[in-house]
Amino acid sequence: MAAIARSLPRMTVKLAGQTDLDGWRTAARALAMKGVPADQVGWTIAGNASADLFAGTDHAASEALPGADSTTFTVPRAFVELAETVVCHRDPERFALLYRVLYRLREEPHLMKIGSDTDVRRLEAMAKSVRRDIHKMRAFVRFRRIGGGPDDRHVAWFEPDHFIVEANAPFFVRRFTGMRWTILTPLASADWDGTRLTIGPGATKTDAPSEDDAETLWRTYFASIFNPARLKVKAMQAEMPKRYWRNLPEASLIPDMIRGAEEKAREMVEKQPSEPAPHHAKIQARHWPAPPAGDSTTQDGADARTLAELSRTAESCRRCDLWRDATQTVFGEGPAPARVVFVGEQPGDHEDIAGKPFVGPAGRLLDGVLVEAGVDRDAVYVTNAVKHFKFEPRGKRRIHARPNAGEVKACRWWLDHELALIRPDLAVALGATAAQSLLGKPVAITKLRGQVIVRDDGLRVFLTVHPSYLLRIPDPADRDAEHGRFLADMKAVKALMG
Amino acid sequence: MTAITLRQKLAILSDAAKYDASCASSGAAKRNSLKSGGIGSTEGSGICHSYAPDGRCISLLKILLTNFCIYDCSYCINRSSSNVRRARFTVDEVVQLTLDFYKRNYIEGLFLSSGVIRSPDETMGEMVEIARRLREEHRFGGYIHLKTIPECAPELLEKAGRHADRLSINVELPTDEGVNRLAPEKKPETIRISMARLRSKIEEKSEPTMRTKTRERFAPGGQSTQMIIGADASPDATILKSSARLYSSYRLRRVYYSAFSPIPDSSSALPLKNPPLMREHRLYQADWLMRFYGFEQDEILSGRPDGMLDLAVDPKLAWAIGNRAMFPVDVNRADRENLLRVPGLGTRAVGRILDTRRYRRLRLEDVGRLCQSITKVRPFIVAEGWTPGALTDSANLRARLAPAPVQMELF
Numbered sequence: 060m061a062a063i064a065r066s067l068p069r070m071t072v073k074l075a076g077q078t079d080l081d082g083w084r085t086a087a088r089a090l091a092m093k094g095v096p097a098d099q100v101g102w103t104i105a106g107n108a109s110a111d112l113f114a115g116t117d118h119a120a121s122e123a124l125p126g127a128d129s130t131t132f133t134v135p136r137a138f139v140e141l142a143e144t145v146v147c148h149r150d151p152e153r154f155a156l157l158y159r160v161l162y163r164l165r166e167e168p169h170l171m172k173i174g175s176d177t178d179v180r181r182l183e184a185m186a187k188s189v190r191r192d193i194h195k196m197r198a199f200v201r202f203r204r205i206g207g208g209p210d211d212r213h214v215a216w217f218e219p220d221h222f223i224v225e226a227n228a229p230f231f232v233r234r235f236t237g238m239r240w241t242i243l244t245p246l247a248s249a250d251w252d253g254t255r256l257t258i259g260p261g262a263t264k265t266d267a268p269s270e271d272d273a274e275t276l277w278r279t280y281f282a283s284i285f286n287p288a289r290l291k292v293k294a295m296q297a298e299m300p301k302r303y304w305r306n307l308p309e310a311s312l313i314p315d316m317i318r319g320a321e322e323k324a325r326e327m328v329e330k331q332p333s334e335p336a337p338h339h340a341k342i343q344a345r346h347w348p349a350p351p352a353g354d355s356t357t358q359d360g361a362d363a364r365t366l367a368e369l370s371r372t373a374e375s376c377r378r379c380d381l382w383r384d385a386t387q388t389v390f391g392e393g394p395a396p397a398r399v400v401f402v403g404e405q406p407g408d409h410e411d412i413a414g415k416p417f418v419g420p421a422g423r424l425l426d427g428v429l430v431e432a433g434v435d436r437d438a439v440y441v442t443n444a445v446k447h448f449k450f451e452p453r454g455k456r457r458i459h460a461r462p463n464a465g466e467v468k469a470c471r472w473w474l475d476h477e478l479a480l481i482r483p484d485l486a487v488a489l490g491a492t493a494a495q496s497l498l499g500k501p502v503a504i505t506k507l508r509g510q511v512i513v514r515d516d517g518l519r520v521f522l523t524v525h526p527s528y529l530l531r532i533p534d535p536a537d538r539d540a541e542h543g544r545f546l547a548d549m550k551a552v553k554a555l556m557g
Numbered sequence: 558m559t560a561i562t563l564r565q566k567l568a569i570l571s572d573a574a575k576y577d578a579s580c581a582s583s584g585a586a587k588r589n590s591l592k593s594g595g596i597g598s599t600e601g602s603g604i605c606h607s608y609a610p611d612g613r614c615i616s617l618l619k620i621l622l623t624n625f626c627i628y629d630c631s632y633c634i635n636r637s638s639s640n641v642r643r644a645r646f647t648v649d650e651v652v653q654l655t656l657d658f659y660k661r662n663y664i665e666g667l668f669l670s671s672g673v674i675r676s677p678d679e680t681m682g683e684m685v686e687i688a689r690r691l692r693e694e695h696r697f698g699g700y701i702h703l704k705t706i707p708e709c710a711p712e713l714l715e716k717a718g719r720h721a722d723r724l725s726i727n728v729e730l731p732t733d734e735g736v737n738r739l740a741p742e743k744k745p746e747t748i749r750i751s752m753a754r755l756r757s758k759i760e761e762k763s764e765p766t767m768r769t770k771t772r773e774r775f776a777p778g779g780q781s782t783q784m785i786i787g788a789d790a791s792p793d794a795t796i797l798k799s800s801a802r803l804y805s806s807y808r809l810r811r812v813y814y815s816a817f818s819p820i821p822d823s824s825s826a827l828p829l830k831n832p833p834l835m836r837e838h839r840l841y842q843a844d845w846l847m848r849f850y851g852f853e854q855d856e857i858l859s860g861r862p863d864g865m866l867d868l869a870v871d872p873k874l875a876w877a878i879g880n881r882a883m884f885p886v887d888v889n890r891a892d893r894e895n896l897l898r899v900p901g902l903g904t905r906a907v908g909r910i911l912d913t914r915r916y917r918r919l920r921l922e923d924v925g926r927l928c929q930s931i932t933k934v935r936p937f938i939v940a941e942g943w944t945p946g947a948l949t950d951s952a953n954l955r956a957r958l959a960p961a962p963v964q965m966e967l968f
Contacts, residue, residue, distance in 0.1 A: 169916045174909040175923035198604050202661045213660060233589035234598040237696065238660060273657050279564050280658075283571040284619060285609040288818045288832055294612025298605065309607055317610050327819040328829050335638035339629070342637045346627045347742055374746070383733070384802050386749045411806070412753040452805035452854070454847075 071101040074154065077222040077246075079104075080146045087158050088132050097162045102154035134164050137171040144186040147193075149221045156181060192220045193227050199303050200231075200242060203271035213240040216267035216306060224249050225258050232256055243267050274308040281309040287320035288327060360473070366395050366480055369473070373446060379469040381447035381462070386411045391442025391477050398556050399485045400440045400478065401425070402493040404525055408457050411448035417441045421527040425489075428526070428542075432549035434556070440481055444496035445470045467496050478518065485555050486518055490525030509548055511555065521555060523548040561644055567654070569644040573624040573635050574670055577727075578783055578815040580605075582616045582665035582700040585722040586777035595696025596659060597666070599722065603700070604665050617668040617702060618658050622646055622684055626672030630729070630740035631824035632788045632817060635672045639822045645674075651687045652695065659699050666700030666722075667691070673706060681709035681717070688720035702778070707744075707751040714751075718758055723778035723810070726751050731799045735789035739826060752807040755780045759808070779810035786840060787833045788817040794855075794864030797843055801854040804847070814840045839866040846872055849904055850897045869959045874900040877937055878955050885949050887939040888919050900958075901933030933958055 070090070074082045083102070090100055138160065145153050160178050164170050173179055202213035213235070224242065228249035231242065241250045243262035250257045295313075304310035360372035370390040376382060389406035392415060401417075409419030417425055422441075429436050445466055450457035462470075474496055478486070488494040494502040497520050498512060504522055512520045529545060532538040582603030589598035605614035623645035624635040634641055646654075655667045669687060671680050684703055691697040703721040705714060717724055726748055730736050733745040755776070762775035782803060786796065800812045816832035823829060843866055846852040850873070857872050858864055860879040867875040877884060877900045886895050888910055896907045906928040913919060913927065921943040925931035936948045936958070948954070 172912045173916055174913045175917075175919065175926045180926055194604070198606050200662050204661070215662070230598075230600075233591055233600075234698075235596055235660070235662075236590035236593070237595045271661065273661055273663075276564060276567055276654070277658065277661070277663050279567050280571050280618070281607065281609065281615065283568045284575045284615060286575050286611045286613075286818055289611040289613070289816075289834060291612030291834070292610055295608040295610050298614065299608040307607065313610055320610065324819070324831065327821055327823070328831065330821070330823065332823050332825040333640050336640045339638040342627050343629070384806075386753045386806060387746065412757055414750070414753075450805070452801040455805060455808055457805045 069099055069101055070095065071103060072154075073103050073105050075105055077104055078146050078225060080143060083146065083154055083157065084142075087161050090158070091162050091165060092132050097155065097159035100155070100158055102158070132165075134161060135168070135171050138164060141171070141182055141186050144189050145182055147189045147222045147226050148185045150185060153185060156185075189221050189223065193223050193230075195219075195303065196223060196227050197230055199299075199307060201306065201308060202240060203268040204273070205268055211239075213238055214267050215240070215242045216262075216264050217242055217244050218302075218306065219244055219246075222246065228256055228258065271308075278309050278312055282312055282316065285316055285320075287316075287323040290317065290320045290324070292317055360476055363476065363480070366391070366477065369476055369480065373473055376446065376473070378472060379447075379466045381445065381449050381466055384450065385447040387414050388446050389414055389416050389443065389448070390446060390473075391440055392416055393440030393442075394438065395440065395481045397440040397481050397483055398438050399434075399487060399552065400442065400481055400483045401487045401489060402474065402497060403441070403443045403489045404492040404527075405443050405445035405462055406448045407459060407527075408448065408450070410443075416443055420530055421525065424526045424529060428546055428549050431546055432553050434549060434553050438556075440477075440483065442474065442477055444474060444493045446473055462492060464495070464501075467492060471496050471499075484519065485521060485552070487521045487523065487552055489523060490528070493525070494520070494522055509551060519555065521548075521552055563650060563654075566644040566646055566650070567620070569642055570621045570624060570646060571619065573621045573641070573672075574619045574668075576634065576815065576818060576820070577619065577668070577670060577704070578613075578813040579702070579725065579781055579811070580614055580616045580619060580668065581723075581781070581811065582702075584778040584810055585700055586774075588698050590696065590698045593696040593698065595698060596656075597696075597698030599665075599698070599700050606663055606665065616665045617700065618655055618664045618666070619668040620646070620651070620654075620670075622651065622669060622671035622680065622687070623674055624672050625674045627675070628673060628740065628742045630743065631826040632729075632739055632785055632820075634820040634822065636824070638824070639820075641822050648683055648687050648690065652690050655691060655699075656695060656697065659697070664699070666702070668702040668704075670704035671706070677706040677708040678710050678713060681706045681713045685713055685716045685720065688717065692720045700778075705751065705755070707747045711754065714754065714758065718755075718762070718775040719773075721776055721778075723781060724755055724776045725781045725783070726755070727783045728752075728799070728803065729783075729785060730789055731784050731786075731791040731796045732789070735791060739788060749806075752780065752782070752803075752809075756807045780807065781809055781811040781813065782807075783813040783815055785817050786814050786837055788827055792864035793836070793840060793843070793866045794858045794861075796840060797847070797854045797857065800844055801847060812844060814844070835868050836866070839868060839872060843872045846876075851894055852876070870955065871900070873898070874933060874958060878958075881949055881954075884937040885939045885945050886937060888924055889914050889939075889941065899934060899937045901930060901937075902928055 072086045142157050145157060156178065160170065160182060163178070170176060170179060196217055196219050200215045200217050202215045205212045205214060224244055224247040231240065231249065232251055235251065239251065239253050241248060243266055246261045248259040248262050250259060358372050360369050363369035363372055373388045373390050376388055389410045403417065406416060407419045407421065410416055426436060445462040449460045449462050449466070451460050486497055488497050491502060491504045494504060498514065502522065504524060507522045508524065510522055512522065514520060524545065526545065529538060529541050532541055583601065585599035587600055590596055603616055605616050607615040609615060624641065625643050625645060626635045626637055629637045651669065658664045659666070669684050671684060673680050688701050688703060691701065701721045702723045702725065703717050705717055705724050705726050707726055728748055729740055729743060736743050736745045759776055759779060762773045765772050784796065784799065803809050803812055814837050816834055816837040818832040819829055843857050846857055847854055857876060866872050877898065883898065886899050888896065893907055893911060896902055896910060897904065909927045910919065910924065913923065918941040920941045921931065921935070924934060924938065924940055928934060936945045936954060
């Protein structure tokens with residue numbers, strides 16, 4: 060708790076400890092509500108030499124500031140959070156600065172949002188320094204083990220910049236719950252016995268163990284993971300300043316690693332490639348036998364006798380460039396022979412990932428409508444005019460891009476062979492791309508929707524929209540109407556199937 | 558030949574792992590040991606426990622289970638034709654090393670990769686077993702990153718995802734042609750399908766289950782990949798295009814770029830020279846522009862006919878210099894999207910500008926206080942009491958802003 064002294068015209072608040080946030084808060088709130096300007100208040104820590112200057116003038120907070128807690132004074136959350144961090148800073152001015160900002164907040168409630176304000180910037184800089192110190196402590200504490208077996212303890216010596224031991228100790232509890240450990244620093248220590256955390260007084264380096272067997276392995280790792288061809292000493296020192304080195308077991312290796320790096324890198328660059336290792340030929344023969352002679356790799360699927368064979372051949376299709384960006388060829392699926400073949404435009408994001416046609420939102424919609432229309436889904440073969448997904452990347456999404464005439468034409472090879480093996484008596488073109496592929500020419504779907512065109516080879520082609528069209532209609536009433544039309548189309552298909 | 562010691566194995570198998578750039582231990586689900594009574598925690602942002610003189614952070618125990626490998630990828634120190642010394646850890650050794658290092662606060666966890674011995678399933682099976690033992694037998698709550706082997710069985714992938722925070726599969730090189738030439742046994746098609754499979758698993762498991770309404774644990778840190786830069790002739794445009802494709806297709810958390818580095822026992826198929834570190838750095842900057850600054854991949858390289866990023870200035874500044882008609886931007890009025898395009902303003906500075914200007918008009922010196930350095934920003938903004946005038950369009954703008962050429966450290 061804080062005590063407030065009135066040494067006119069200044070008041071001095073004596074705080075209980077270096078990080079006495081509660082004491083500061085109680086006193087600061089009371090002072091701010093009384094309207095005591097920042098330059099009238101001094102802040103000291105009990106037991107400090109500077110605090111003793113004011114000895115004898117102390118008063119209890121309640122005495123000096125009657126009724127201080129009777130009303131509330133609200134400050135932005137951002138300030139409270141910042142204060143929690145800033146009190147850990149070693150700068151003796153921190154309490155005064157915090158009070159000044161608190162005092163200003165009465166008149167300037169948005170002060171914390173003004174990132175360009177000098178006081179706010181100073182607080183933020185202090186908080187940043189404390190946070191960095193906390194982070195570096197988490198990074199650079201090195202435990203050394205004492206004893207072995209179930210009674211072992213882990214002890215570390217660390218030298219922080221700020222008063223962070225107490226604030227940081229819970230992190231080590233959360234992380235090393237199952238260990239018994241002690242972190243010693245010049246100003247404070249933290250000890251965890253497996254169930255209880257104790258914050259104690261400071262210590263000296265000699266109180267901590269001076270070695271640990273594991274350090275030999277750790278140093279080996281540190282030396283081996285380093286790539287001498289990428290020497291960047293400044294980058295290392297920016298993140299691991301030299302003042303930490305004395306407590307890092309690996310750091311003593313650094314000077315020699317730097318010295319030897321250039322030569323090692325040059326050796327690697329200059330060294331001529333050597334003969335393959337002796338076991339290499341054996342591994343090659345065993346795991347990667349050359350393909351048998353006469354095995355043509357330019358299969359085009361023309362002689363495939365089943366859909367499975369055709370689909371396997373299509374996996375390595377290079378008839379157009381769409382394979383480059385897509386994950387895989389998405390071939391058709393369904394029984395052969397089948398009465399009816401549904402042809403869509405191209406696989407979408409889901410289909411590309413799953414490797415199956417019509418498994419995304421449009422596919423699910425089609426499935427639902429087919430059930431409604433009474434079409435037996437198992438008698439239907441589904442495929443696409445283009446078998447690779449064409450898209451434009453947009454951040455984490457892929458935006459569907461329409462295949463061009465060349466791509467449709469190139470992929471028609473596969474659709475023709477699918478149809479030849481399935482021999483359906485009806486094909487349903489879902490959308491313009493499918494119609495173009497099936498009929499070999501551009502078709503105005505909106506005009507010819509619901510009609511049947513008979514191809515030269517006798518295949519009847521029913522024309523309708525792609526189900527994804529329904530998904531893009533924003534207005535629910537319009538969407539319902541279109542859903543009805545699409546259902547009617549599917550009923551017509553059902554009738555055509557006989 | 559005398560038996561190899563643990564220390565020798567560690568030297569060989571960490572040396573073999575160092576060409577993998579990733580060392581991130583971030584993005585994991587929050588977890589600690591208070592309940593389990595074990596050891597280990599992950600609290601969102603990772604911690605770098607040390608730095609090697611190559612400037613790289615050491616966060617994880619990054620090792621190979623073995624450097625025996627049946628593949629012969631010419632850029633890899635562990636390829637089957639390499640004369641490098643070989644070693645193999647036992648499952649126990651890796652588990653013990655991880656725990657010993659973790660208990661001394663040397664590391665955030667384990668990044669385990671491996672050469673492929675005999676079969677992909679056998680190797681992957683042992684890696685998964687290490688992760689399982691750490692989690693189940695030692696109640697280890699630290700970070701685990703497993704490099705998955707593309708050809709392994711789906712059940713193993715499933716188990717790997719249950720124990721690991723992050724899974725990754727390396728695409729190795731920016732183009733399929735590059736892979737076919739330099740890593741002839743690897744199949745780019747298989748690598749893509751594996752990444753697709755990982756994406757669907759991660760998405761599937763992030764949905765609460767029907768019965769228990771809880772989410773099953775599956776690689777909460779997502780998946781990442783790495784490509785080697787400078788081993789083949791791919792220009793930056795090709796590399797960034799590949800990245801854009803990978804981010805959008807497989808929802809990757811990160812694409813790592815690894816400047817091809819000479820290796821001790823080199824193959825004749827590769828350039829023997831120092832790694833292009835500046836190029837690697839520029840690629841990371843460009844990658845950031847795509848992910849956090851709203852730039853499209855083709856915009857970044859517009860005006861660069863050779864498809865290569867400018868090595869002398871950062872890609873955002875290069876873009877701004879090439880698109881001066883977009884500037885100056887008024888810091889007191891412009892929206893976030895346009896502010897993010899100003900050279901020298903990062904996402905944080907932009908956030909603070911937007912916050913501050915609700916309460917006061919910003920002068921040039923205010924902006925200076927909100928960002929790292931005003932020099933780069935000045936020609937591209939209008940502020941209260943400041944217009945850049947002819948500065949924005951001055952012919953020597955690039956020369957003014959490009960950092961003076963300095964000799965790279967040592968090289």
